[in-house]
Amino acid sequence: MRTLTKTWLVAVAAAILLSTPTMSAEAGDLKDASEIVNRTNTAQYYAANDGRALVRMKIVDSKGRSQRRQFAVLRRDKADGGDQNYLVVFDQPADVRGTAFLVKKHAKKDDDRWLYMPGLDLVKRIAASDERTSFVGTHFFYEDISGRQPEEDKHQLLETTDTEYVVKSTPKSSSGVEFAHYTLYVNKKTFLPSKIEYVNAQGKVYRRIETVKVDTVKGHPTITRLKVSDLESGGYTLSDVSNVDYDMGIPDDIFVEGSLRNPPQKWLR
Amino acid sequence: MKPTICTTKQCRGGVPSLRCLAVAALVFVALAFASGAFAQAEQDAAAAVTEEGAGESDAGPSTDAEGEAPAEPRAEETLQAEAEGPVDAAESAQTPEELAGDVEPTDETADSGDEDWGEFDDWEEEDGGGDSGAKAWDFQLGGFVEGLIAPRVVRSSASASEFAAAEARFRLNLEATHEIASARFRGDVYADGVESRVWFDIRDASIFVRGGNWFSMRFGRQVLTWGTGDFLFLNDLFPKDFNSFFIGRADEYLKAPSNSVQTTFMMKKVGLDLIWTPIFEPDRFINGERLSFFNPLIGEIQGDRSPFSPIQPLFPDKRLRNGTIHGRLYGSAGPVELAAYGYAGFWPQPIALTGLPDPTNPPQLTYARLAVYGASVRAPLGGGLINIEGAFYDSFDDRAGADPTTPNSQFRGLAGYERELFPKFQMGLQYYLEYTLKYDELKSNSLWPAYEQHEFRHLLTLRLTQFLVMDNLELSVFTFFSPDELDTYIRPRITYKIIEPLAIVVGANLMFGRHDYTFFGQLKENTNVYARLRYSF
Numbered sequence: 001m002r003t004l005t006k007t008w009l010v011a012v013a014a015a016i017l018l019s020t021p022t023m024s025a026e027a028g029d030l031k032d033a034s035e036i037v038n039r040t041n042t043a044q045y046y047a048a049n050d051g052r053a054l055v056r057m058k059i060v061d062s063k064g065r066s067q068r069r070q071f072a073v074l075r076r077d078k079a080d081g082g083d084q085n086y087l088v089v090f091d092q093p094a095d096v097r098g099t100a101f102l103v104k105k106h107a108k109k110d111d112d113r114w115l116y117m118p119g120l121d122l123v124k125r126i127a128a129s130d131e132r133t134s135f136v137g138t139h140f141f142y143e144d145i146s147g148r149q150p151e152e153d154k155h156q157l158l159e160t161t162d163t164e165y166v167v168k169s170t171p172k173s174s175s176g177v178e179f180a181h182y183t184l185y186v187n188k189k190t191f192l193p194s195k196i197e198y199v200n201a202q203g204k205v206y207r208r209i210e211t212v213k214v215d216t217v218k219g220h221p222t223i224t225r226l227k228v229s230d231l232e233s234g235g236y237t238l239s240d241v242s243n244v245d246y247d248m249g250i251p252d253d254i255f256v257e258g259s260l261r262n263p264p265q266k267w268l269r
Numbered sequence: 270m271k272p273t274i275c276t277t278k279q280c281r282g283g284v285p286s287l288r289c290l291a292v293a294a295l296v297f298v299a300l301a302f303a304s305g306a307f308a309q310a311e312q313d314a315a316a317a318v319t320e321e322g323a324g325e326s327d328a329g330p331s332t333d334a335e336g337e338a339p340a341e342p343r344a345e346e347t348l349q350a351e352a353e354g355p356v357d358a359a360e361s362a363q364t365p366e367e368l369a370g371d372v373e374p375t376d377e378t379a380d381s382g383d384e385d386w387g388e389f390d391d392w393e394e395e396d397g398g399g400d401s402g403a404k405a406w407d408f409q410l411g412g413f414v415e416g417l418i419a420p421r422v423v424r425s426s427a428s429a430s431e432f433a434a435a436e437a438r439f440r441l442n443l444e445a446t447h448e449i450a451s452a453r454f455r456g457d458v459y460a461d462g463v464e465s466r467v468w469f470d471i472r473d474a475s476i477f478v479r480g481g482n483w484f485s486m487r488f489g490r491q492v493l494t495w496g497t498g499d500f501l502f503l504n505d506l507f508p509k510d511f512n513s514f515f516i517g518r519a520d521e522y523l524k525a526p527s528n529s530v531q532t533t534f535m536m537k538k539v540g541l542d543l544i545w546t547p548i549f550e551p552d553r554f555i556n557g558e559r560l561s562f563f564n565p566l567i568g569e570i571q572g573d574r575s576p577f578s579p580i581q582p583l584f585p586d587k588r589l590r591n592g593t594i595h596g597r598l599y600g601s602a603g604p605v606e607l608a609a610y611g612y613a614g615f616w617p618q619p620i621a622l623t624g625l626p627d628p629t630n631p632p633q634l635t636y637a638r639l640a641v642y643g644a645s646v647r648a649p650l651g652g653g654l655i656n657i658e659g660a661f662y663d664s665f666d667d668r669a670g671a672d673p674t675t676p677n678s679q680f681r682g683l684a685g686y687e688r689e690l691f692p693k694f695q696m697g698l699q700y701y702l703e704y705t706l707k708y709d710e711l712k713s714n715s716l717w718p719a720y721e722q723h724e725f726r727h728l729l730t731l732r733l734t735q736f737l738v739m740d741n742l743e744l745s746v747f748t749f750f751s752p753d754e755l756d757t758y759i760r761p762r763i764t765y766k767i768i769e770p771l772a773i774v775v776g777a778n779l780m781f782g783r784h785d786y787t788f789f790g791q792l793k794e795n796t797n798v799y800a801r802l803r804y805s806f
Binding site for chain 2: 068265
């Protein structure tokens, strides 16, 4: 009897302690960090079943020199949180105009990627590469563009404010990642991240991605302006997304080699 | 051979090398000036923003980057900038807070946002591109100006020019795109200091039409490529330009255009390409004019000093039955890509003779008929990619292999593997084999048995590529090595994007070989280093 009471007391204490950070939050707040991250992943990378966007990026290096990238993206999902197909067609800079990527993103294995070089009329298949290296010379990583698998990290809910969840994500394996952990600030309504801060082994924030603007398109909240900063070099990249559309009925059969050579204008424009 | 070749050669004495230098120097000065002006204009813009008290640098250059006539306007801007006053270094434009990395993010966004983000609105208007979905036709204009200089670094007794290349090139790209059709033009004009003339080279002038999801067609002049090899082509019998490959021109010039009709049929996950080139378009082969090669007819390396240069082969009659047909059937099973290929036409290089040597009627080099059947597989393996390709070259006019004027049939095989070893560091390995059929018959009937390639010719290639400085600097080396012919071709290259529209490439084409008559060994006197500066617009 005595033991039982003690156990009960411990349980109550634990419940109170654990619930403290969420005391101020409304009822209906999520408490499972993994679920929050999964919903963020879906909101950010899997809105609707298919989509189109025109992306413009401005890269500014530590010396203030700037470069541009402009490309159109078509996406079609096989399943939310699962496999996806992407077609990316470059328009700027001038020397890569007409270059195109076809990506078959797989949730459980390496993506299949192809690159089209218009001068040679060459469709080159690309070997799997480090996901945490620069995406076409910007401060974004490939993983920022196509999404990091939620299962790759352990997630811990640090705080729930009136508007945001704050989640600390620590990689299960430190191989292939340059961060010790990252902190995700997620909007409670849209489940889009408002800010992601990457922390190195010394405990210092060295890289930050901020959402600058969110627009709602066909009922889907969409990040239309993002800024990624390399806080060590001082360089940053701004990304502006326009011409967004969803559920256009983009067929699966445009995600083929022929679309690299001759992009499907019907869906891109 | 026709004796008239000599007269055209007379105009090239020692003078061209001076002319080469003059052309190259002009191009470099122009490009250097343009780049300097551009950098200056950008700094000026950055400084202007700083003066206004804005947080971060640089609202100006992006508007510059849209310019259609690059060099001159920028030069003017520079002059104005200099006249108006001191130009601050762009480095000062970065806020100290940002560098420290612990600034309040909201403030930073608000500070930097106004200047930087506003620019995207201008950008939209300038481009006019994606946002207006209702537009029927979309027009694009682009191109580049480029200077290339490639001095020879090995003493050559065969070639008179001290340069493998010295040229100034202007490229114009035009494209008009509609939902179901598009028209494209890509053309070069270049002043060539080595051959002392101006060339016009239309690389693409074609029209594309789409018929639903299952059919499309491109007709006109176009560059075509397929197959799985890296700088090795087995089932790709489309014309190549080997002169360009060995003198430091951009990789794209390895492929030459042809006037063709390409039709593509798509059925679910299977595609069929059929390409018809009504008039046979051979390789732009090494003919002695620019680069020297080993001529087995005379038994020595032949360059532009030779009265036999340039080699002028006999072309097949321009009749429809002498056109070429290329086919490819392709599909995938999961991540594994499979393809089958077919070709009916001619050997792409003039390695046949019109007749046996005879003092009264000298033979001429020509193109023998050829059919090729092949297949390829490409799949991911161990974090990298593996590719295997095979092709049977059916030289059907000499299946017995005993006719010395016609090349023998061959089997060609390729196995390759590539993967990323470290972040941004890629490695590619290939093994390539040429097996010549009926080799005994070939040897016993050959006009030059000592110079024939081995029954099995083996070739290994290694590509290493490293990207640095946010992908703005690329270090790469591609090496061919034949363990049986004991010859090597090494292509080291450094590409640096100095500032957005301007890139410099420095590299070398190093050919070595124990013998003069092997594939790369014959080119050893053409060894050169090169520098190429390109301004894209």
